Amino acid sequence: MEHCELTRWLSGDLTAMEKTEYQQHLALCPSCQNALTERLTMDDALVFLEAPIKPPRSTWKAIKNRVDPRRPRNRRVSYAFAALSLGVMVGAWSLHHKAPPAPPVFATNQLEARLTSSNPAIHGTAVLNLTTHHLTVRIQGLATLPAGHLYELWTVKGNQEEALGALNLKKTHQASFSGLAHAGSGYELVICPTQSGWAARTTLGPVAAKGAFTAN
Amino acid sequence: MKQREDRRAIEGIQALRDHNPDGLKTLYDLYGHAVYSLAYSRLHDAGLAEEVTQDVFFKLWKAGPSWDATKGSFRSWLFTIARHATYDRLRTLPAGEWLGIDGMNEALLGKDDPSLDTITDLDYVESLMRTLPGEQQHVLKMIVVKGHSVRETASHLGVPEGTVKSRLRLALNRLRIVVSQEEHRGTL
Ligand SMILES: [Zn+2]
Numbered sequence: 001m002e003h004c005e006l007t008r009w010l011s012g013d014l015t016a017m018e019k020t021e022y023q024q025h026l027a028l029c030p031s032c033q034n035a036l037t038e039r040l041t042m043d044d045a046l047v048f049l050e051a052p053i054k055p056p057r058s059t060w061k062a063i064k065n066r067v068d069p070r071r072p073r074n075r076r077v078s079y080a081f082a083a084l085s086l087g088v089m090v091g092a093w094s095l096h097h098k099a100p101p102a103p104p105v106f107a108t109n110q111l112e113a114r115l116t117s118s119n120p121a122i123h124g125t126a127v128l129n130l131t132t133h134h135l136t137v138r139i140q141g142l143a144t145l146p147a148g149h150l151y152e153l154w155t156v157k158g159n160q161e162e163a164l165g166a167l168n169l170k171k172t173h174q175a176s177f178s179g180l181a182h183a184g185s186g187y188e189l190v191i192c193p194t195q196s197g198w199a200a201r202t203t204l205g206p207v208a209a210k211g212a213f214t215a216n
Numbered sequence: 217m218k219q220r221e222d223r224r225a226i227e228g229i230q231a232l233r234d235h236n237p238d239g240l241k242t243l244y245d246l247y248g249h250a251v252y253s254l255a256y257s258r259l260h261d262a263g264l265a266e267e268v269t270q271d272v273f274f275k276l277w278k279a280g281p282s283w284d285a286t287k288g289s290f291r292s293w294l295f296t297i298a299r300h301a302t303y304d305r306l307r308t309l310p311a312g313e314w315l316g317i318d319g320m321n322e323a324l325l326g327k328d329d330p331s332l333d334t335i336t337d338l339d340y341v342e343s344l345m346r347t348l349p350g351e352q353q354h355v356l357k358m359i360v361v362k363g364h365s366v367r368e369t370a371s372h373l374g375v376p377e378g379t380v381k382s383r384l385r386l387a388l389n390r391l392r393i394v395v396s397q398e399e400h401r402g403t404l
Contacts, residue, residue, distance in 0.1 A: 007384060013366055041299075042391050043360050045341045047257045048250045048295050050361040055252035059266050060244055063273045068237040152368075177371075
């Protein structure tokens with residue numbers, strides 16, 4: 001089995017069946033196990049070198065308390081702030097926002113979805129070209145997310161969910177997406193904030209905005 | 217830059233030998249991000265990553281004075297300690313989505329994983345990383361370091377997913393050479 005299966009597995013790109021096959025193979029193949037170990041070492045080394053995440057300030061305080069008993073021990077700081085709910089943040093977006101994005105021009109082979117949210121500041125439009133499968137999304141009012149988080153665009157139909165990609169969010173709270181989407185009438189578009197990176201993205205997160213495609 | 221980092225690290229260790237907590241602060245300022253990022257990338261939890269970081273620096277407080285340059289660079293040595301602490305903590309967690317990877321389990325990450333006892337030469341990895349073309353470095357940073365998916369990276373860069381995958385494969389193949397060489401060298 002090719003090492004590239006490993007890369008595809010680690011980046012979550014194998015189908016359920018491929019994954020089962022790969023894992024069964026992995027359990028029996030020392031060479032692939034070696035490749036996995038190597039890859040984890042390499043990934044760890046790169047993360048360590050790049051050091052993309054800043055520890056909370058409480059970390060050093062706690063270490064200091066452990067090594068320097070001359071100083072009075074502080075009560076452990078609650079980490080609750082680290083688990084700040086994204087759902088709340090989306091709702092708590094400030095009130096200033098600019099004019100809504102210009103309405104797109106429709107042709108007969110296009111479907112449109114109006115994206116709305118419980119927060120009236122968040123609204124936008126999605127246009128899907130049924131010939132080219134090209135999807136363009138413009139939305140405004142989305143709250144800025146903390147570092148390491150981003151908005152994802154999903155299509156949902158029945159119990160089928162598919163992540164299309166990340167939204168490009170600008171400082172003006174306007175966000176856009178342009179890419180391929182195999183969707184059509186009856187599909188719903190959902191935008192949700194998610195933690196980028198190591199969080200497993202197998203299900204939808206909290207909903208920031210959504211809308212359904214209807215024939216124009 | 218790297219030389220100044222090394223000089224400060226050695227100053228920090230000297231201070232540790234005098235039981236001076238300021239030495240630990242120096243080392244924390246240099247490598248606290250690195251240890252925390254590593255722990256977070258594997259544990260996916262801010263609280264656990266913080267615990268591991270505390271443990272690593274507490275270990276450093278005790279064992280740091282025994283570090284000597286024959287064991288490799290200080291940060292490579294610290295990297296090994298941080299990996300041990302992270303994977304030990306990981307093993308105490310219920311299996312399931314270990315490392316955020318669906319299907320990862322303890323059997324695949326055996327208790328006697330030899331790579332955990334091998335000192336990876338981070339200086340070499342870093343220098344090799346710099347020899348990669350910019351577009352490969354970028355993909356490596358987005359996917360491996362920041363943990364974005366191939367799809368997100370493709371969308372961010374505005375290139376097809378296939379392009380992202382091939383850049384990633386090229387970059388990893390180049391870097392794999394380092395780890396393989398390290399493993400042949402055996403436990404230090
Ligand atoms: Zn194999």
